[in-house]
Amino acid sequence: MAEPTNFVLVVEDDPVLKNLLGHTFAGKYQTLYANNGTEALALFEANKPALVLLDLILPGMSGFEILETIRKRTDAQKDTPVIIVSNLGQASDKEKAKALGANDYLVKAENSIEEIVSKMEAMLPK
Amino acid sequence: MPLWLVFTIAFVVLIATTLGSVWYFTFTILYPLVTPEVYIPLTTGGTLLGAFVLFINLILFVILGRLIALPIRRLTRAANAFATRGERIPIVIPSFAPSEVRTLMRSFIELVGSVEAAHKKDVDTSQVKSDFITTAAHQLRTPLTGVRWALEALEKSELTEDQKALVKNATDKCHELVTIVRTLLDISAIESGKYKYAFEQVDLGALCAEVVVDFTPQATERGLVLASVPGGAIPLVRCDRERVKWIIENLVDNAIRYTPQGGHVTIGCSFGAERVFVTVHDMGIGIPAKDSANIFERFYRAGNAVAKENEGNGLGLYIARTIATDHGGDLRFSPNTDGPGTTFTLSLPVGGPATTV
Numbered sequence: 001m002a003e004p005t006n007f008v009l010v011v012e013d014d015p016v017l018k019n020l021l022g023h024t025f026a027g028k029y030q031t032l033y034a035n036n037g038t039e040a041l042a043l044f045e046a047n048k049p050a051l052v053l054l055d056l057i058l059p060g061m062s063g064f065e066i067l068e069t070i071r072k073r074t075d076a077q078k079d080t081p082v083i084i085v086s087n088l089g090q091a092s093d094k095e096k097a098k099a100l101g102a103n104d105y106l107v108k109a110e111n112s113i114e115e116i117v118s119k120m121e122a123m124l125p126k
Numbered sequence: 127m128p129l130w131l132v133f134t135i136a137f138v139v140l141i142a143t144t145l146g147s148v149w150y151f152t153f154t155i156l157y158p159l160v161t162p163e164v165y166i167p168l169t170t171g172g173t174l175l176g177a178f179v180l181f182i183n184l185i186l187f188v189i190l191g192r193l194i195a196l197p198i199r200r201l202t203r204a205a206n207a208f209a210t211r212g213e214r215i216p217i218v219i220p221s222f223a224p225s226e227v228r229t230l231m232r233s234f235i236e237l238v239g240s241v242e243a244a245h246k247k248d249v250d251t252s253q254v255k256s257d258f259i260t261t262a263a264h265q266l267r268t269p270l271t272g273v274r275w276a277l278e279a280l281e282k283s284e285l286t287e288d289q290k291a292l293v294k295n296a297t298d299k300c301h302e303l304v305t306i307v308r309t310l311l312d313i314s315a316i317e318s319g320k321y322k323y324a325f326e327q328v329d330l331g332a333l334c335a336e337v338v339v340d341f342t343p344q345a346t347e348r349g350l351v352l353a354s355v356p357g358g359a360i361p362l363v364r365c366d367r368e369r370v371k372w373i374i375e376n377l378v379d380n381a382i383r384y385t386p387q388g389g390h391v392t393i394g395c396s397f398g399a400e401r402v403f404v405t406v407h408d409m410g411i412g413i414p415a416k417d418s419a420n421i422f423e424r425f426y427r428a429g430n431a432v433a434k435e436n437e438g439n440g441l442g443l444y445i446a447r448t449i450a451t452d453h454g455g456d457l458r459f460s461p462n463t464d465g466p467g468t469t470f471t472l473s474l475p476v477g478g479p480a481t482t483v
Contacts, residue, residue, distance in 0.1 A: 090320065091322040
């Protein structure tokens with residue numbers, strides 16, 4: 001059985017940003033990528049990732065809805081750490097994400113990938 | 127009925143009958159007391175009539191007064207409500223009121239209508255602008271993120287010194303752009319009133335000292351002396367620490383940029399009349415009188431500021447003042463009396479904005 005803690009689920013629809021994250025994550029994490037909510041929830045269900053990086057503006061289901069779906073689960077997976085990594089950054093967006101149960105909120109353009117990694121490290125089980 | 131006619135009729139009828147009654151009583155009651163030889167008998171009919179006329183006149187005077195006073199009072203109440211709260215109390219124009227008063231009321235209703243329409247148009251335009259800025263800023267952020275992350279990845283790869291320098295240039299400019307986008311978003315949020323301030327008790331003296339420490343390297347690099355002047359005991363101020371720090375940083379950043387080498391930039395903090403004042407004194411090029419009215423406008427840069435090498439987008443002071451006024455405070459400037467340059471003064475009420483007290 002694969003170590004479930006190895007997986008990091010990245011929900012991001014921009015291929016370039018996905019590549020750049022993958023470039024840094026290579027060798028560090030086993031990364032799963034989802035382009036939209038349906039893919040994200042399927043991968044989440046099947047692989048039990050240890051952490052989710054979640055964009056908010058996605059085709060179809062929004063990141064808020066994905067987060068809500070995860071937090072509504074009844075099993076242990078509902079408490080999987082979720083870091084919002086989005087370019088929405090208004091106070092209202094942050095509050096909404098917090099209220100829905102996001103563990104952290106990073107505005108993409110304002111953070112280097114290293115900063116994202118250090119937030120991830122703090123949340124991943126050692 | 128026009129007011130002059132009301133007054134003329136009232137004057138003729140009321141004054142004449144009143145005088146008549148007073149005259150009658152004078153001769154029947156008072157006059158015989160002074161000169162008893164002249165005796166005019168007081169008749170029951172005369173007394174009743176006189177008393178009746180006086181009584182009716184009194185009532186008529188009161189009614190006449192109220193005829194004018196009531197609608198004016200109603201108008202005053204509506205005007206006050208509109209002026210202070212922007213509230214529109216429906217005004218019923220009484221048919222009994224004199225025509226001048228009715229015209230006045232109608233004009234007022236029209237005035238309120240046009241003021242409201244103008245205000246609504248203003249708000250709509252401002253909303254469209256603000257929405258546009260928000261959308262544009264979000265649209266800009268996604269490609270910016272790609273550029274930023276790619277440059278950061280590139281920085282870590284094997285590069286020659288020249289290449290490293292070039293990547294650093296690109297990274298620096300990219301960070302600048304990120305900051306501009308954030309500023310735009312902050313402005314649109316602050317402007318549309320969506321910005322959420324986090325109020326807490328803040329030691330502004332300590333905050334100023336913090337800014338001095340942060341900016342000392344930058345000042346030293348430009349050959350300036352940055353110092354803070356102690357201003358006695360400063361009470362804690364209820365404000366948004368980050369935003370107020372941002373104001374002070376902007377003022378100091380401006381002061382450093384505009385002060386020539388060898389000059390001084392001085393930050394002061396003082397207390398008086400339930401307000402804390404933070405002053406930033408520079409020895410810069412000063413603000414020409416013709417620009418002084420516009421310096422707090424969006425995207426405005428004084429003519430002599432544009433000509434200098436200084437960077438700046440003309441937004442800092444605008445947001446700074448908006449934040450200050452949102453706190454119930456103010457941001458002003460005055461030319462220095464002891465030499466060239468300008469002093470900016472940020473004043474904040476100790477208790478924070480009145481609406482949240």
